[in-house]
Amino acid sequence: MSVLEVAALRREVGQAQILRGIDLKVEPGEAIGIIGPSGSGKSSLLRCIAGLDPIVSGRVLVAGKAAVPGDGAIGMVFQHFGLWPHLTARENVALALKLVRKLPRKEADAKAEAALARVGLSAQAGRKPAGLSGGQQQRVAIARTLAMEPRVLLFDEPTAALDPELTTEVLDVIRDLAAAGTTMLVVSHEMGFIAGLSSRVMFLDHGQVVQVAPPREMFGPDAEPRVKGFLKTYLDRVAWAQG
Numbered sequence: 001m002s003v004l005e006v007a008a009l010r011r012e013v014g015q016a017q018i019l020r021g022i023d024l025k026v027e028p029g030e031a032i033g034i035i036g037p038s039g040s041g042k043s044s045l046l047r048c049i050a051g052l053d054p055i056v057s058g059r060v061l062v063a064g065k066a067a068v069p070g071d072g073a074i075g076m077v078f079q080h081f082g083l084w085p086h087l088t089a090r091e092n093v094a095l096a097l098k099l100v101r102k103l104p105r106k107e108a109d110a111k112a113e114a115a116l117a118r119v120g121l122s123a124q125a126g127r128k129p130a131g132l133s134g135g136q137q138q139r140v141a142i143a144r145t146l147a148m149e150p151r152v153l154l155f156d157e158p159t160a161a162l163d164p165e166l167t168t169e170v171l172d173v174i175r176d177l178a179a180a181g182t183t184m185l186v187v188s189h190e191m192g193f194i195a196g197l198s199s200r201v202m203f204l205d206h207g208q209v210v211q212v213a214p215p216r217e218m219f220g221p222d223a224e225p226r227v228k229g230f231l232k233t234y235l236d237r238v239a240w241a242q243g
Contacts, residue, residue, distance in 0.1 A: 009058035020207040031178040033198035041207040075150030090125040115143035135166035
Protein backbone atom coordinates (compact mmCIF):
# COMPACT_ATOMS: atom_id res chain seq x y z
CA MET A 1 0.00 0.00 0.00
CA SER A 2 1.21 3.50 -0.82
CA VAL A 3 2.05 5.54 2.26
CA LEU A 4 0.72 8.68 0.53
CA GLU A 5 -1.87 8.94 -2.21
CA VAL A 6 -2.91 12.22 -3.80
CA ALA A 7 -5.81 11.87 -6.21
CA ALA A 8 -7.38 14.49 -8.51
CA LEU A 9 -6.32 17.28 -6.16
CA ARG A 10 -7.65 20.68 -7.16
CA ARG A 11 -7.23 24.07 -5.52
CA GLU A 12 -8.66 27.41 -6.59
CA VAL A 13 -8.34 30.93 -5.26
CA GLY A 14 -11.11 33.06 -6.72
CA GLN A 15 -11.02 32.42 -10.46
CA ALA A 16 -7.39 31.26 -10.40
CA GLN A 17 -6.77 27.53 -10.69
CA ILE A 18 -3.76 26.82 -8.50
CA LEU A 19 -3.73 23.01 -8.77
CA ARG A 20 -5.48 21.28 -11.67
CA GLY A 21 -6.03 17.66 -10.72
CA ILE A 22 -2.78 16.40 -9.22
CA ASP A 23 -2.25 12.63 -8.92
CA LEU A 24 0.66 11.07 -7.06
CA LYS A 25 1.35 7.84 -5.18
CA VAL A 26 4.34 7.64 -2.87
CA GLU A 27 5.73 4.37 -1.56
CA PRO A 28 7.33 3.98 1.89
CA GLY A 29 10.90 5.26 1.92
CA GLU A 30 10.60 7.22 -1.32
CA ALA A 31 12.03 10.73 -1.68
CA ILE A 32 10.05 12.69 -4.26
CA GLY A 33 11.64 15.87 -5.59
CA ILE A 34 9.26 18.57 -6.84
CA ILE A 35 10.55 21.16 -9.27
CA GLY A 36 9.13 23.77 -11.62
CA PRO A 37 9.00 27.50 -12.22
CA SER A 38 7.86 29.99 -9.60
CA GLY A 39 4.08 30.04 -9.30
CA SER A 40 3.67 26.54 -10.69
CA GLY A 41 1.91 25.26 -7.56
CA LYS A 42 4.77 23.44 -5.81
CA SER A 43 4.32 24.99 -2.37
CA SER A 44 0.54 24.92 -2.74
CA LEU A 45 0.69 21.19 -3.36
CA LEU A 46 2.61 20.60 -0.15
CA ARG A 47 0.30 22.88 1.83
CA CYS A 48 -2.77 21.06 0.50
CA ILE A 49 -1.25 17.69 1.36
CA ALA A 50 -0.54 18.96 4.87
CA GLY A 51 -4.11 20.25 5.19
CA LEU A 52 -3.02 23.87 5.53
CA ASP A 53 -4.82 25.11 2.39
CA PRO A 54 -8.37 24.15 1.37
CA ILE A 55 -8.98 22.11 -1.76
CA VAL A 56 -11.90 22.21 -4.18
CA SER A 57 -11.89 18.48 -4.85
CA GLY A 58 -9.72 15.40 -4.65
CA ARG A 59 -8.32 13.51 -1.73
CA VAL A 60 -5.19 12.92 0.31
CA LEU A 61 -4.73 9.51 1.92
CA VAL A 62 -1.98 8.48 4.34
CA ALA A 63 -1.62 4.71 4.63
CA GLY A 64 -5.07 4.36 3.08
CA LYS A 65 -6.82 6.73 5.48
CA ALA A 66 -7.97 10.30 4.97
CA ALA A 67 -5.33 12.72 6.23
CA VAL A 68 -6.50 14.79 9.20
CA PRO A 69 -4.64 18.05 9.90
CA GLY A 70 -2.94 17.91 13.27
CA ASP A 71 -2.92 14.12 13.62
CA GLY A 72 0.86 14.02 13.11
CA ALA A 73 0.76 11.72 10.07
CA ILE A 74 2.22 14.48 7.88
CA GLY A 75 4.97 16.81 9.03
CA MET A 76 6.10 19.94 7.20
CA VAL A 77 9.28 21.98 7.30
CA PHE A 78 8.91 25.51 5.93
CA GLN A 79 11.29 28.06 4.42
CA HIS A 80 11.30 30.08 7.63
CA PHE A 81 12.15 28.41 10.89
CA GLY A 82 9.32 29.71 13.10
CA LEU A 83 11.17 29.05 16.36
CA TRP A 84 10.09 30.66 19.63
CA PRO A 85 12.91 33.11 20.45
CA HIS A 86 12.53 32.78 24.23
CA LEU A 87 12.80 28.97 24.21
CA THR A 88 15.90 26.81 23.86
CA ALA A 89 16.32 24.39 20.97
CA ARG A 90 15.23 21.54 23.25
CA GLU A 91 12.18 23.47 24.44
CA ASN A 92 11.19 24.43 20.87
CA VAL A 93 11.28 20.77 19.82
CA ALA A 94 9.50 19.52 22.95
CA LEU A 95 6.71 22.08 22.94
CA ALA A 96 4.38 20.34 20.46
CA LEU A 97 5.04 17.00 22.16
CA LYS A 98 3.70 18.46 25.39
CA LEU A 99 0.83 20.51 23.98
CA VAL A 100 -0.35 18.22 21.16
CA ARG A 101 0.78 14.76 22.23
CA LYS A 102 0.27 15.55 25.94
CA LEU A 103 3.56 13.89 26.86
CA PRO A 104 5.01 14.45 30.34
CA ARG A 105 7.88 16.93 30.37
CA LYS A 106 10.56 14.31 30.98
CA GLU A 107 9.41 12.13 28.09
CA ALA A 108 8.99 15.12 25.77
CA ASP A 109 12.48 16.37 26.60
CA ALA A 110 13.96 12.93 25.95
CA LYS A 111 12.28 12.75 22.54
CA ALA A 112 13.45 16.29 21.79
CA GLU A 113 17.03 15.34 22.67
CA ALA A 114 16.83 12.31 20.38
CA ALA A 115 15.46 14.41 17.50
CA LEU A 116 18.18 17.03 17.94
CA ALA A 117 20.79 14.26 17.90
CA ARG A 118 19.44 13.08 14.53
CA VAL A 119 20.19 16.49 13.02
CA GLY A 120 23.57 16.83 14.74
CA LEU A 121 22.61 19.42 17.33
CA SER A 122 22.95 17.67 20.66
CA ALA A 123 25.56 20.17 21.79
CA GLN A 124 23.23 23.11 21.03
CA ALA A 125 20.13 21.78 22.81
CA GLY A 126 20.34 24.43 25.54
CA ARG A 127 20.82 27.40 23.21
CA LYS A 128 18.12 29.85 22.18
CA PRO A 129 17.62 30.69 18.48
CA ALA A 130 19.60 33.93 18.74
CA GLY A 131 22.67 31.87 19.61
CA LEU A 132 22.31 29.59 16.58
CA SER A 133 23.21 30.10 12.93
CA GLY A 134 20.45 30.10 10.31
CA GLY A 135 21.41 26.58 9.29
CA GLN A 136 21.26 25.38 12.88
CA GLN A 137 17.86 27.03 13.36
CA GLN A 138 16.51 25.22 10.31
CA ARG A 139 17.90 21.96 11.67
CA VAL A 140 16.04 22.62 14.94
CA ALA A 141 12.88 23.12 12.87
CA ILE A 142 13.53 19.77 11.17
CA ALA A 143 14.07 18.13 14.57
CA ARG A 144 10.80 19.63 15.81
CA THR A 145 8.98 17.97 12.93
CA LEU A 146 10.84 14.66 13.30
CA ALA A 147 9.97 14.48 17.00
CA MET A 148 6.29 14.14 16.06
CA GLU A 149 7.17 10.96 14.12
CA PRO A 150 5.22 11.74 10.92
CA ARG A 151 4.62 9.08 8.29
CA VAL A 152 5.47 11.58 5.54
CA LEU A 153 7.81 14.57 5.76
CA LEU A 154 7.31 17.63 3.52
CA PHE A 155 10.08 20.15 2.84
CA ASP A 156 9.09 23.46 1.25
CA GLU A 157 12.26 25.17 0.00
CA PRO A 158 14.08 24.37 3.27
CA THR A 159 17.21 26.35 2.30
CA ALA A 160 15.56 29.35 0.64
CA ALA A 161 16.12 31.60 3.68
CA LEU A 162 19.77 30.57 4.12
CA ASP A 163 23.02 31.98 2.86
CA PRO A 164 24.74 29.62 0.39
CA GLU A 165 27.41 28.62 2.92
CA LEU A 166 24.74 27.48 5.40
CA THR A 167 22.72 25.56 2.82
CA THR A 168 24.98 22.51 2.73
CA GLU A 169 24.49 21.53 6.37
CA VAL A 170 20.71 21.47 5.96
CA LEU A 171 20.86 19.54 2.68
CA ASP A 172 23.16 17.00 4.32
CA VAL A 173 20.60 16.41 7.07
CA ILE A 174 17.86 15.83 4.49
CA ARG A 175 20.10 13.43 2.57
CA ASP A 176 20.77 11.48 5.77
CA LEU A 177 17.05 11.25 6.51
CA ALA A 178 16.35 10.00 2.99
CA ALA A 179 19.15 7.44 3.28
CA ALA A 180 17.57 6.23 6.53
CA GLY A 181 14.30 5.54 4.72
CA THR A 182 12.27 8.62 5.61
CA THR A 183 9.39 9.13 3.21
CA MET A 184 9.53 12.70 1.96
CA LEU A 185 8.46 15.23 -0.63
CA VAL A 186 10.97 18.03 -1.24
CA VAL A 187 10.37 21.28 -3.10
CA SER A 188 13.68 22.89 -4.01
CA HIS A 189 15.45 24.96 -6.65
CA GLU A 190 18.68 23.10 -5.86
CA MET A 191 18.65 20.93 -8.98
CA GLY A 192 21.82 18.97 -8.19
CA PHE A 193 20.45 18.17 -4.74
CA ILE A 194 17.11 17.02 -6.15
CA ALA A 195 18.83 14.89 -8.79
CA GLY A 196 20.97 13.14 -6.19
CA LEU A 197 18.27 12.76 -3.51
CA SER A 198 15.13 11.73 -5.31
CA SER A 199 13.66 8.36 -6.17
CA ARG A 200 11.44 10.22 -8.63
CA VAL A 201 11.10 13.85 -9.66
CA MET A 202 7.83 15.65 -10.39
CA PHE A 203 7.77 18.69 -12.65
CA LEU A 204 4.86 21.09 -12.18
CA ASP A 205 3.82 23.94 -14.45
CA HIS A 206 0.67 26.06 -14.13
CA GLY A 207 -0.71 23.71 -11.51
CA GLN A 208 -0.38 20.60 -13.67
CA VAL A 209 1.98 17.64 -13.66
CA VAL A 210 4.11 17.78 -16.80
CA GLN A 211 6.26 14.75 -16.01
CA VAL A 212 7.10 12.36 -13.18
CA ALA A 213 10.24 10.34 -13.78
CA PRO A 214 13.44 9.01 -12.20
CA PRO A 215 16.18 11.68 -11.98
CA ARG A 216 18.20 10.10 -14.81
CA GLU A 217 15.24 10.57 -17.14
CA MET A 218 14.06 13.93 -15.79
CA PHE A 219 17.50 15.50 -16.08
CA GLY A 220 18.47 13.62 -19.24
CA PRO A 221 17.69 13.77 -22.95
CA ASP A 222 14.33 12.01 -22.52
CA ALA A 223 12.77 14.80 -20.47
CA GLU A 224 9.65 16.54 -21.75
CA PRO A 225 10.35 19.68 -23.84
CA ARG A 226 8.89 21.98 -21.16
CA VAL A 227 11.21 20.41 -18.59
CA LYS A 228 14.21 20.82 -20.88
CA GLY A 229 13.39 24.50 -21.37
CA PHE A 230 13.15 25.08 -17.63
CA LEU A 231 16.41 23.27 -16.90
CA LYS A 232 18.24 25.16 -19.65
CA THR A 233 17.11 28.46 -18.15
CA TYR A 234 18.25 27.28 -14.73
CA LEU A 235 21.66 26.17 -16.00
CA ASP A 236 22.15 29.38 -17.95
CA ARG A 237 21.35 31.42 -14.84
CA VAL A 238 23.79 29.41 -12.71
CA ALA A 239 26.50 29.74 -15.34
CA TRP A 240 25.92 33.51 -15.50
CA ALA A 241 26.07 33.80 -11.70
CA GLN A 242 29.33 31.89 -11.59
CA GLY A 243 30.90 33.72 -14.53
